[in-house]
Amino acid sequence: MNEIEIALFLESGVRLGIPLALAALGETITERSGVINIGLEGSIIAGALGGAVGALAFGDPAVGVMAGALAGVAVAFVFAAFAIGLGTDQIITGTAITLGGLGLTGAVYQARFGATGTALTLPTLPSAPVPLLSDIPWIGGALFDQAPTAYVAYALAPALWYFLFRTAWGLELRAVGEAPIAAHAAGVRVRRVRFLATVFGGGLAGLAGAHLALAHAGTFAEGMSAGRGFIAIAVVVLGRWNPLLVLCAALFFGAASALQFFLQAFGFDAPYQLFLALPYVLTLAALAGWVGRSRAPAALALPWRSE
Amino acid sequence: MSEVLARLDGIERRFGSVVALDGADLILRAGEVHGLLGANGAGKTTLLNVIGGMLRPDAGTIEVGGSVVSFQTPREAWTCGIALAHQHFALVPAQSVLENLALGLARGWADPVRDVRAKALKLMDRIGLRVPLDSRVDHLGVGDKQRLEILKALLKNPRVLVLDEPTAVLAPNEISGLFALLRELAAEGRAVVLVAHKLDEVLMVADRLTVLRAGRTVLSTVPGDYEIPDLVRAMVGADPVDAIAIGVDVEPRSTKREPGESVAHLDRVSVTGGPGVDLEEVSLHVYRGQVVGVAGVEGNGQRSLALLLAGRVSATRGSVTLPEGLGFIPQDRSTEGLIAAFDLTDNVALALHRVAAYQDGPWLRWSELTRHAETIHERFEVQATSTSVLAGSLSGGNQQRVVVGRELSIATDLLIAENPTRGLDVAAAAFVHDEIRRLVATGVGVVLVSTDLDEVLALSDRVFAMTRGRLLEVDEGQRSREGVGALMLGGAFAHA
Numbered sequence A: 001m002n003e004i005e006i007a008l009f010l011e012s013g014v015r016l017g018i019p020l021a022l023a024a025l026g027e028t029i030t031e032r033s034g035v036i037n038i039g040l041e042g043s044i045i046a047g048a049l050g051g052a053v054g055a056l057a058f059g060d061p062a063v064g065v066m067a068g069a070l071a072g073v074a075v076a077f078v079f080a081a082f083a084i085g086l087g088t089d090q091i092i093t094g095t096a097i098t099l100g101g102l103g104l105t106g107a108v109y110q111a112r113f114g115a116t117g118t119a120l121t122l123p124t125l126p127s128a129p130v131p132l133l134s135d136i137p138w139i140g141g142a143l144f145d146q147a148p149t150a151y152v153a154y155a156l157a158p159a160l161w162y163f164l165f166r167t168a169w170g171l172e173l174r175a176v177g178e179a180p181i182a183a184h185a186a187g188v189r190v191r192r193v194r195f196l197a198t199v200f201g202g203g204l205a206g207l208a209g210a211h212l213a214l215a216h217a218g219t220f221a222e223g224m225s226a227g228r229g230f231i232a233i234a235v236v237v238l239g240r241w242n243p244l245l246v247l248c249a250a251l252f253f254g255a256a257s258a259l260q261f262f263l264q265a266f267g268f269d270a271p272y273q274l275f276l277a278l279p280y281v282l283t284l285a286a287l288a289g290w291v292g293r294s295r296a297p298a299a300l301a302l303p304w305r306s307e
Numbered sequence B: 001m002s003e004v005l006a007r008l009d010g011i012e013r014r015f016g017s018v019v020a021l022d023g024a025d026l027i028l029r030a031g032e033v034h035g036l037l038g039a040n041g042a043g044k045t046t047l048l049n050v051i052g053g054m055l056r057p058d059a060g061t062i063e064v065g066g067s068v069v070s071f072q073t074p075r076e077a078w079t080c081g082i083a084l085a086h087q088h089f090a091l092v093p094a095q096s097v098l099e100n101l102a103l104g105l106a107r108g109w110a111d112p113v114r115d116v117r118a119k120a121l122k123l124m125d126r127i128g129l130r131v132p133l134d135s136r137v138d139h140l141g142v143g144d145k146q147r148l149e150i151l152k153a154l155l156k157n158p159r160v161l162v163l164d165e166p167t168a169v170l171a172p173n174e175i176s177g178l179f180a181l182l183r184e185l186a187a188e189g190r191a192v193v194l195v196a197h198k199l200d201e202v203l204m205v206a207d208r209l210t211v212l213r214a215g216r217t218v219l220s221t222v223p224g225d226y227e228i229p230d231l232v233r234a235m236v237g238a239d240p241v242d243a244i245a246i247g248v249d250v251e252p253r254s255t256k257r258e259p260g261e262s263v264a265h266l267d268r269v270s271v272t273g274g275p276g277v278d279l280e281e282v283s284l285h286v287y288r289g290q291v292v293g294v295a296g297v298e299g300n301g302q303r304s305l306a307l308l309l310a311g312r313v314s315a316t317r318g319s320v321t322l323p324e325g326l327g328f329i330p331q332d333r334s335t336e337g338l339i340a341a342f343d344l345t346d347n348v349a350l351a352l353h354r355v356a357a358y359q360d361g362p363w364l365r366w367s368e369l370t371r372h373a374e375t376i377h378e379r380f381e382v383q384a385t386s387t388s389v390l391a392g393s394l395s396g397g398n399q400q401r402v403v404v405g406r407e408l409s410i411a412t413d414l415l416i417a418e419n420p421t422r423g424l425d426v427a428a429a430a431f432v433h434d435e436i437r438r439l440v441a442t443g444v445g446v447v448l449v450s451t452d453l454d455e456v457l458a459l460s461d462r463v464f465a466m467t468r469g470r471l472l473e474v475d476e477g478q479r480s481r482e483g484v485g486a487l488m489l490g491g492a493f494a495h496a
């Protein structure tokens, strides 16, 4: 690869990593509160559709981004109403939300835009190079010549880290995820914290979806979330439930996906399925290599109610 | 009479079909330390959880400062000046001591631990209970967890301080330190409620006593109106049997049982990296038919010694010889002894499934295991409707009975017991002491590790003190509270 190709590779790695980073950062907060939201995929696809509809209706991708985040919040709200409000099983509820989200967005899309076969063209979110930073050799263009949603992810990682580990609210949130009884005894409203954390995670997943539609693809397609909700959950594990590491893990996964395209493009002679598997194999290796020592919040996926 | 800070009247509370409280009354006055007494399962913890806002009563009224309240959450109780140190510790294992202290105290965007560190250090200085502030809670021993639980309640600066069995794992000097503090708090016009099973302890500090039996207040009095045996009768509805359990001073064992053959042997064993200090070159023979008593302040290595003898950790250097039929009563029933979400039969099976008598090829003999669990249930008078209730729903003392009953039944060669009577009521503690003596008479070797010096002195043939990772045998002449106490703190009177 020459210089330009490497720059291209890095740029597409970051571009593929950003939606994962957004969704995974939100899920990090959700999981730290003891809730695993398998319905993340549902929030992402709803965010993509919401983004498309909002951007078309107002002709402004910024409105689309907001609509996408709201759609993600709405889906997570449904999940939270069942899993936290009623204490239903989180895995089953989340799976239902994902399947329902994929189906419903497909149906709405068909009804609204018809099955004409021609792809929808959306007003896209242009990339906004950051002065100076985007001129840094090699990584400048890759990291700092992206859509504004990327910068949201960069800013959120340290902000969420600070929130989790340096504020009283963060301490309460972590306590709720580790030992809800102890948190309750200390006066923390366990279910309220979980509700807020889940809805926040849904909002970021919706943002990730809007980014996919408006910055990535410039269109909406049924099922375009393509399993990113599940990958984001794996990225949270890879990042050890720490926002800073989660951002790195998302970019790592993005780079691994980009590598796959590049290896194919450069005509390495191997069945394409092997290339498709590459990001997952690399992620597994990373998981085995260094995440072994970390562990999930102790009360993850366990419903809770006071007596 | 002084001002009433809290009044509970006719409190009722049931859990499914179990009636935990059935008309309990309690009046807490400013300036008084109030002792709450009752047998295991009498409803003490349930009543205290009602005061602390952890549980809502089914019936009855709670008045705080003259007005009727109905707490929906613990925070509401705290707002009314009530703080609770839980018997079943309400701690976050994966967080530091400091973070546990800060939880709920600091709010919003503030740095949660900054102010708390200074406050905690000041408080620890004042009362002499020390906990390493930066350790993770799941790395602490049960004594440190208990100290933390007490500190957490004190940091809230409550008008009504509620302590549910705070003394069961504290060293004697810590207990007197705590009691001095309780007297000071009362003198400042606060109210204190204290649960403890050792009556001499309670009588040392209490201005008033309330006795619960089967969820009902059966006696409310001031110390002096009743003798200890009367109180015991009120608690258990039977006559007291064992002087140690009642807490009256007992003579150290004078007649030595003849030792049998060696059943466990440590030969210059070192353990590094365990809880507390490292063990250094510890040698010990445990003989059949004898009790080896080990006293020591937590953190001096007795935890490592117990785990080593129980086969739960391995030696870094030196050799360890252990027998087959080994029973282990661990210091913390809730984290090491039982699985709260398993029923009693499953918890018994957990320890017995490797014993040949309960195996049938690849299968387990569940009918035998169930029968065994039922035997423990009956013999140890575990208060549970059947052996298929979850261990987590039992009262603390009843959980302890299950662990003790199970481990005594598998200790055919050696029993390692850490604070075996922790949380047991008068009658149950007496029964367990008798069971240990009976076990020893059948030729089992016993190692008793306890913070309760009276228990160590009364049951042991040989007494050791653990200081800074070394095991020192106490000379016969020094077998008294004072002698052993001095040795634990690193004094003379012993040979290695």
Ligand SMILES: Nc1ncnc2c1ncn2[C@@H]1O[C@H](COP(=O)(O)OP(=O)(O)OP(=O)(O)O)[C@@H](O)[C@H]1O
Binding pocket: B015, B018, B019, B020, B038, B039, B040, B041, B042, B043, B044, B045, B046, B047, B087, B383, B384, B392, B393, B394, B395, B396, B397, B398, B423, B425
């Ligand atoms: N969460 C629960 N679910 C079911 N039963 C319970 C629960 N909590 C307490 N109980 C039952 O209520 C009764 C009273 O329990 P409680 O813990 O108040 O007793 P206690 O007086 O504190 O006993 P101990 O001295 O052993 O601590 C017991 O029979 C216990 O099994």
Ligand SMILES: [Mg+2]
Binding pocket: B044, B045, B046, B087, B164, B395, B396, B397
């Ligand atoms: Mg209790």
